[in-house]
Amino acid sequence: MRTIDQVALHGRRVLIRVDFNVPIENGEVTSEARIANALPTIRYALDEGAKVILASHLGRPKGEPRPELAMAPVAKKLRLMLGPEIKVGMAPDCIGSAVEALVEKMNPGEVVLLENLRFHAGEEANFPGFAFALSKLCDIYINDAFGTAHRAHASTTGIVGHVPEAAAGFLLLKEVKILSGLLTSPPKPFVAIVGGAKVSDKIQLLAKLLSRVDSVLIGGAMAYTFLKAQGHQVGASRIEEDRLPLAGRLLDEAAKQGVKFELPEDHIAAAEFSRDAERIKVGGVDIPEGLMGLDIGPKTIDRFKHSISEAATVFWNGPMGVFEWDTFARGTLEVANAVADSSAKSFVGGGDSVAALTKSGRAGDITHISTGGGASLEFLEGRILPGIAALEFKGR
Numbered sequence: 001m002r003t004i005d006q007v008a009l010h011g012r013r014v015l016i017r018v019d020f021n022v023p024i025e026n027g028e029v030t031s032e033a034r035i036a037n038a039l040p041t042i043r044y045a046l047d048e049g050a051k052v053i054l055a056s057h058l059g060r061p062k063g064e065p066r067p068e069l070a071m072a073p074v075a076k077k078l079r080l081m082l083g084p085e086i087k088v089g090m091a092p093d094c095i096g097s098a099v100e101a102l103v104e105k106m107n108p109g110e111v112v113l114l115e116n117l118r119f120h121a122g123e124e125a126n127f128p129g130f131a132f133a134l135s136k137l138c139d140i141y142i143n144d145a146f147g148t149a150h151r152a153h154a155s156t157t158g159i160v161g162h163v164p165e166a167a168a169g170f171l172l173l174k175e176v177k178i179l180s181g182l183l184t185s186p187p188k189p190f191v192a193i194v195g196g197a198k199v200s201d202k203i204q205l206l207a208k209l210l211s212r213v214d215s216v217l218i219g220g221a222m223a224y225t226f227l228k229a230q231g232h233q234v235g236a237s238r239i240e241e242d243r244l245p246l247a248g249r250l251l252d253e254a255a256k257q258g259v260k261f262e263l264p265e266d267h268i269a270a271a272e273f274s275r276d277a278e279r280i281k282v283g284g285v286d287i288p289e290g291l292m293g294l295d296i297g298p299k300t301i302d303r304f305k306h307s308i309s310e311a312a313t314v315f316w317n318g319p320m321g322v323f324e325w326d327t328f329a330r331g332t333l334e335v336a337n338a339v340a341d342s343s344a345k346s347f348v349g350g351g352d353s354v355a356a357l358t359k360s361g362r363a364g365d366i367t368h369i370s371t372g373g374g375a376s377l378e379f380l381e382g383r384i385l386p387g388i389a390a391l392e393f394k395g396r
Contacts, residue, residue: 002167002395009048015138017155019145020056020074029077041144041169051106055114063121075113095133123154131158144169147372149387156387166394179379187312195220195318199243204381215260217304219296219320235287266297275325295321296331305338317350332356340365349376
């Protein structure tokens with residue numbers, strides 16, 4: 001896979017697919033992290049004298065223009081982050097004659113941000129015509145949006161077949177190298193923390209990790225499916241009845257491979273699924289009838305923290321409970337702090353885990369936070385990511 005530093009950029013039109021899918025409130029970007037992550041690639045292209053065209057989606061407009069999902073606030077934030085010496089223009093659309101004319105007038109060292117790609121249905125549907133229209137804007141295509149690399153969209157795969165040259169940006173390359181290292185040579189002991197709502201969402205990940213990790217710590221609603229598969233009472237907790245046999249097989253496979261599979265031994269429960277529900281401590285593994293587990297309990301927290309403290313590598317994906325509600329957030333926040341306090345190399349992927357880290361204020365203490373939740377999971381599951389595959393095929 002070629003990278004941006006292996007391509008001659010000077011004086012050429014370089015379209016960089018970035019992930020500027022950032023939160024916006026009242027017309028202002030409220031978190032600039034995704035923009036900051038793309039700056040090394042953008043600045044490199046500018047320093048090399050390229051005409052830089054940036055393309056991104058924002059939200060889910062479902063193929064139609066929506067004013068609240070326009071890219072203008074992103075352009076405003078980008079101007080501040082790049083500084084006054086860099087001209088940043090805002091295109092009226094992402095394809096078409098008006099955009100082509102705007103790009104044609106660009107000088108080397110300037111930036112144009114295209115309008116939201118998903119204002120056109122052709123983006124997510126990967127329509128050849130839309131991909132070709134995007135390709136007319138550039139001489140070189142750079143994919144630096146790891147967060148969308150698992151999507152076969154026009155701006156991630158379709159465009160590659162229409163451009164003379166294509167390569168990976170620094171952020172995409174960094175993600176691939178780091179996640180590949182987790183699969184090939186992670187320092188031991190390797191502890192994986194996996195949470196979230198459904199076993200079905202994490203089947204492939206767990207199956208892949210069992211051959212590489214020393215311990216798996218399971219939290220969130222998915223833990224109750226595993227506990228029931230072991231024969232425990234889970235009360236009114238959320239479970240996946242159709243996944244009980246699979247959960248049993250994963251537990252058996254962990255035992256065969258000598259992987260410590262740690263499940264909650266106590267819980268924080270409630271009689272109803274509500275932000276204002278009374279917090280009820282359940283001191284044992286079994287949950288009484290009529291109660292649902294909404295967080296891991298203090299004994300489980302202490303055990304999980306101990307396992308994390310002994311790790312040399314930690315990978316975390318998924319919350320330990322309903323962390324969005326303060327009443328049931330302690331387990332997730334304690335795990336976040338334990339990972340941040342650990343001397344291990346720590347890797348976090350997944351939107352909920354990143355949100356929990358942000359809530360804890362400890363994001364700066366993590367070795368690597370993946371910029372692509374879904375993409376990082378699929379990569380670790382061993383799947384081929386279309387956006388990366390397209391670049392590799394182009395480089396042959």
